[in-house]
Amino acid sequence: MHDVAANMPSGSRARVSWYGKTSELYALLATNILFKILTLGVFTFWARTRKRRYFWSHVEFLGDRFEYHGRGIELFLGMLFVAAAVLLPLAIASSLLTLALPDELKAIVQVFYFIALGFLTGAGVFRAIRYRLTRSAWRGLRFGLEGRAGRFGRDYLFRTFLMLITLSLHRPWFDAWYYRTLLTSTRYGDQHTESRPEGGELFGTYLVCWLLMVPTLGLSMAAYRVAFLRHLVARTTLAGLTVSFDATARDLIFLRVGNFLIVGAVLLVALGASITWTTPLMIGSTLSADNKSVAIGLIFLVFGAIAVTTVLPLLWQRRMRFFCTHFVFGGALAVDHIRATTSDAPQVGEGLEAAFDFDAVG
Amino acid sequence: MSWSGVYADGISPRLQQLDVEADFDGLQLRGEATREHWRWSDILAVVPLASGEPVRLGHRASAARLRIDDPTAAVALLAHAPSLQRAHRVRSVGRRFSKGIWIRFGLATAALVFVIAIGPDMIAGLMPQSWAARIGDETLRVLAPESKRCTDEAALRVARDLAARLAPTQTIRLEIASLGQPNAVALPGGRIMLSREMVAFARTPQEIAFVLAHELAHEQHNDPLTGFVRVSGMQVLSRVMTGGSGMLGNAGVVAANAPMSRRVEARADSDGMRMLEAANIRHNEIDSFWRRMEAQTGASNGYLASHPSTAARARAATTDSQDGEPPLDAAAWDALKKGCR
Incomplete structure (x- = not known):
């Protein structure tokens, strides 16, 4: 058998490459938004799938592209199940208890409601990541995530509670637990990722950033994010493959400030255009109040959609270029030790995560 | 027409170099340990084929992948199989929904119809x-x-x-x-x-x-x-x-x-x-x-x-x-x- 260099022999270094084009991202987003408007938002699940398919297939590692095998119908069904099995009963139970109970007991109901919400959020994140990994492949082999969503949800709830009572000082331990749990449960083929981040080692850096958060308007947290990412990837390996992250806090701040300025400029223009178009409707129109509201809403919707279409591909490009540039892989990918598996994968996915507005991967 | 290709069998990420030859029926793959024939109808584009770009293909019945880095390959292959201009719908893990899924789908839909049509009056x-x-x-x-x-x-x-x-x-x-x-x-x-x-x-x-x-x-x-x-x-x-x-x-x-x-x-x-x-x-x-x-x-x-x-x-x-x-x-x-x- 003749091996090729792309098997990544020991001692070499490699980066992930991003081949997405801004023009293609604009076309993708524009069609997604158009279909979302035409279907009053129902196309969201298919739009999300199209986006992921594009992103995955334009990221290359060692000469080969990633693949996304998910389908819109799976996301749609996942959301439908969650609505019927979780959201509706939760909303109805919460409403009925709030109505039926005397005022002094309502606070207890609220506490239970937030406990349920915290647990479901954690479980939802786990299920969403499992769904995405089981639908992701490289060189024909799929990724996966072992473990139980319920246990992750329980720990997530407990650690979120610790975050609350420590005013976020628990953050380094939270992050270390979160990524350690997810990464050690992640597998490529039959090989599990190993990850051993330690929150205690990052507490000093975090404390300084935490104290500087107000005077720096939150920008100090970029230093912590970079320190954490470096720490995390330095302690993570997969089948002999090691990772490092070579960006500095300044690089991350430039990325975020740049994004903020782009978003701010485009939103200002969109807001100005919306106000210019709606002012005549508000002061000189003979439309009824109902129709006026609809017309004004539509104008804001159209300019909002134009603003989002304008700004998002630029942000995607900047983010993908940034991360692809700064993650460096070393060591030797032990291809002979990796085999495909036939583990069960969920048939539907992401309902909980989508319901609670989390987007953990992209 | 023939090119040099890189092949992954879908069981391991190990790559093998082999010769790829296009004929009337499909692609002949010949390597030291691999000898396969992929019919045109079984070939899928992992990434849509574009002139001058590497060709990335898959096989409908397996997870095997084939890459041809030769920039002339895309045009030649498109002449045989124009459908490769479009990305294929990669087979999903859950491509065939089980009976249980459809039952749950039915129950969920019924619950939601209840919310809209019958539920409000009853509640x-x-x-x-x-x-x-x-x-x-x-x-x-x-x-x-x-x-x-x-x-x-x-x-x-x-x-x-x-x-x-x-x-x-x-x-x-x-x-x-x-x-x-x-x-x-x-x-x-x-x-x-x-x-x-x-x-x-x-x-x-x-x-x-x-x-x-x-x-x-x-x-x-x-x-x-x-x-x-x-x-x-x-x-x-x-x-x-x-x-x-x-x-x-x-x-x-x-x-x-x-x-x-x-x-x-x-x-x-x-x-x-x-x-x-x-x-x-x-x-x-x-x-x-x-x-x-x-x-x-x-x-x-x-x-x-x-x-x-x-x-x-x-x-x-x-x-x-x-x-x-x-x-x-x-x-x-x-x-x-x-x-x-």
Whole structure:
């Protein structure tokens, strides 16, 4: 058998490459938004799938592209199940208890409601990541995530509670637990990722950033994010493959400030255009109040959609270029030790995560 | 035509170099450990083929992958299989939904249909009056805080007596407050809010009587509570169907609710007229009330409107009958107009 260099022999270094084009991202987003408007938002699940398919297939590692095998119908069904099995009963139970109970007991109901919400959020994140990994492949082999969503949800709830009572000082331990749990449960083929981040080692850096958060308007947290990412990837390996992250806090701040300025400029223009178009409707129109509201809403919707279409591909490009540039892989990918598996994968996915507005991967 | 290719068998990520030759039927792959023939109909594009770009292919029946880095390969392969210009639908893990999935899908759909079609009436009917009253009071508090309410006892007594005359068997709590426009609102639990602006807008006691009769008809049918349950359910549903797209989801709720809302409003108009007749109250000037309303607030029309068009409401209220008594005497009318202007 003749091996090729792309098997990544020991001692070499490699980066992930991003081949997405801004023009293609604009076309993708524009069609997604158009279909979302035409279907009053129902196309969201298919739009999300199209986006992921594009992103995955334009990221290359060692000469080969990633693949996304998910389908819109799976996301749609996942959301439908969650609505019927979780959201509706939760909303109805919460409403009925709030109505039926005397005022002094309502606070207890609220506490239970937030406990349920915290647990479901954690479980939802786990299920969403499992769904995405089981639908992701490289060189024909799929990724996966072992473990139980319920246990992750329980720990997530407990650690979120610790975050609350420590005013976020628990953050380094939270992050270390979160990524350690997810990464050690992640597998490529039959090989599990190993990850051993330690929150205690990052507490000093975090404390300084935490104290500087107000005077720096939150920008100090970029230093912590970079320190954490470096720490995390330095302690993570997969089948002999090691990772490092070579960006500095300044690089991350430039990325975020740049994004903020782009978003701010485009939103200002969109807001100005919306106000210019709606002012005549508000002061000189003979439309009824109902129709006026609809017309004004539509104008804001159209300019909002134009603003989002304008700004998002630029942000995607900047983010993908940034991360692809700064993650460096070393060591030797032990291809002979990796085999495909036939583990069960969920048939539907992401309902909980989508319901609670989390987007953990992209 | 032949090229050098890189092959992964889908079982291991190890790459093998091999020779790839295109023939009439498909691609011949020949390597030291691999000898395969991929028919054109079984070949899928992992990434759409583009001239000058590496070719990335897969096989429909396995997870094997083939890459040809030669920039001339794409054009040659497209000549054989033009469909490779498009990315294939990669087979999903859950590509074939099991019977259990379809059963759960059916149950979930049934649950959601219940929320929209049957549920609101049933839930509203089963809800204890004390709960409905609590929702009504809370809405009343948000809609018209104490500072905005009319506190003139004489004026409130006139309006409440008129409501009691129109619907003697109903328990009603009526308030008058500033709402910013001539309007009246029926709320769950028998709560009715009449706006000061409506009192000022009305030219005759008949008009106020009609407005109250309309809201009382809503209360008779339990419309406010049913509507509250329906819109709450639809908001959850829209969040589900749109994955949380707020503005589009709300537009969907408005569009879905509008036809039902218009039917309910038309029914309240006609039942309100019947209520006036039953109470022996004259109601021959209601059409002019709607025409003046249209002149002041603009035409209410369109598919997204929550109420029937003002013109249709005026037509439905047209009558030449002079039968019945005036709803209020001059002193009572004066007390209402002056007390809650």
